[in-house]
Amino acid sequence: MRPEWTHIHAIVLILEQEGVVTRTFRRLDPQRQHAIVQAILDEAIEKGPASINIKKVAERAGVALGSLYQYFDNRAGLLEFSSRLCVHLLTSAFDQFRPMLAAMPLREALTCYLTGGLEWSQTMFGLIQFFGRAAYQGDPLLAEKVVHPVADSMRLTMFEILQAAQQRGEIRPNLDLEATARAVNAWMIALGDSQLLPYLNNYFQVTTETIPFERALSSAIDILVTGLKP
Numbered sequence: 001m002r003p004e005w006t007h008i009h010a011i012v013l014i015l016e017q018e019g020v021v022t023r024t025f026r027r028l029d030p031q032r033q034h035a036i037v038q039a040i041l042d043e044a045i046e047k048g049p050a051s052i053n054i055k056k057v058a059e060r061a062g063v064a065l066g067s068l069y070q071y072f073d074n075r076a077g078l079l080e081f082s083s084r085l086c087v088h089l090l091t092s093a094f095d096q097f098r099p100m101l102a103a104m105p106l107r108e109a110l111t112c113y114l115t116g117g118l119e120w121s122q123t124m125f126g127l128i129q130f131f132g133r134a135a136y137q138g139d140p141l142l143a144e145k146v147v148h149p150v151a152d153s154m155r156l157t158m159f160e161i162l163q164a165a166q167q168r169g170e171i172r173p174n175l176d177l178e179a180t181a182r183a184v185n186a187w188m189i190a191l192g193d194s195q196l197l198p199y200l201n202n203y204f205q206v207t208t209e210t211i212p213f214e215r216a217l218s219s220a221i222d223i224l225v226t227g228l229k230p
Contacts, residue, residue: 008034008085009030011088011089011092012033012085015085015088018084020077020080020084021071021077021081022072024071028071035062035063036057036061036063036068037085038126039058039060040052040081041126041127041129043057043060044079044133045129045130048133048137048139052079053075054074054075057078082130083134083146085127086130086134086150087146089127090150090153091150091153094154094156094157095153097116098157099160101157102161102164103164104161105168105170106162106170106225106228109164110161110225111217111221113157113158114192114217118192118195118196128196129196129197132193135151154185155181158181158188159178159181162228165228170228170229171228171229171230172229173230175228180228184224187220187224190204191206191216191220195213
């Protein structure tokens with residue numbers, strides 16, 4: 001799962017059509033666009049998405065403050081752009097890989113769901129940190145605009161993985177798939193987020209210097225597969 005800047009540029013075009021960002025921004029060269037997006041994400045990670053300072057974003061991106069107002073109407077518009085970009089990019093990744101994961105044997109699917117997501121996240125770490133702040137900061141506006149759409153896409157992916165596994169006879173036919181998908185997905189989120197957001201590992205204690213992530217993940221999937229099988 002490796003997002004290319006051309007994919008992000010396509011999302012920028014969609015957001016321009018929806019009036020979230022101006023044509024002037026879309027016409028910037030990709031390097032300048034990337035610098036501005038990264039500056040927005042860095043500011044949101046440091047201050048929290050709801051506390052973005054547009055002047056600081058301009059300083060981080062190395063552009064004039066007036067230029068930002070040519071790309072976004074105001075600070076709220078800048079935050080809206082960041083939120084929508086995050087949602088489009090993350091949900092489209094799940095949409096793309098959901099059928100492939102559902103077609104895999106359950107153990108392999110669960111492993112790829114998490115390890116593939118972690119690998120993908122390393123290529124867009126700023127975006128994932130932005131989402132992490134939105135998810136754990138508790139801002140109700142960001143919960144509705146950012147967290148819920150992405151969380152729904154993740155849960156749907158897990159549901160389709162389990163549904164396909166049930167149809168193949170890998171898990172019990174009488175399982176409540178809706179509830180099971182929520183429980184398994186929550187477990188996988190805890191494992192993954194402990195590696196993406198190290199402060200959570202202090203609490204979850206998934207890994208230590210002597211317990212690598214692969215060992216913890218293998219044990220977790222063993223428990224899940226054993227508990228779900230007929």
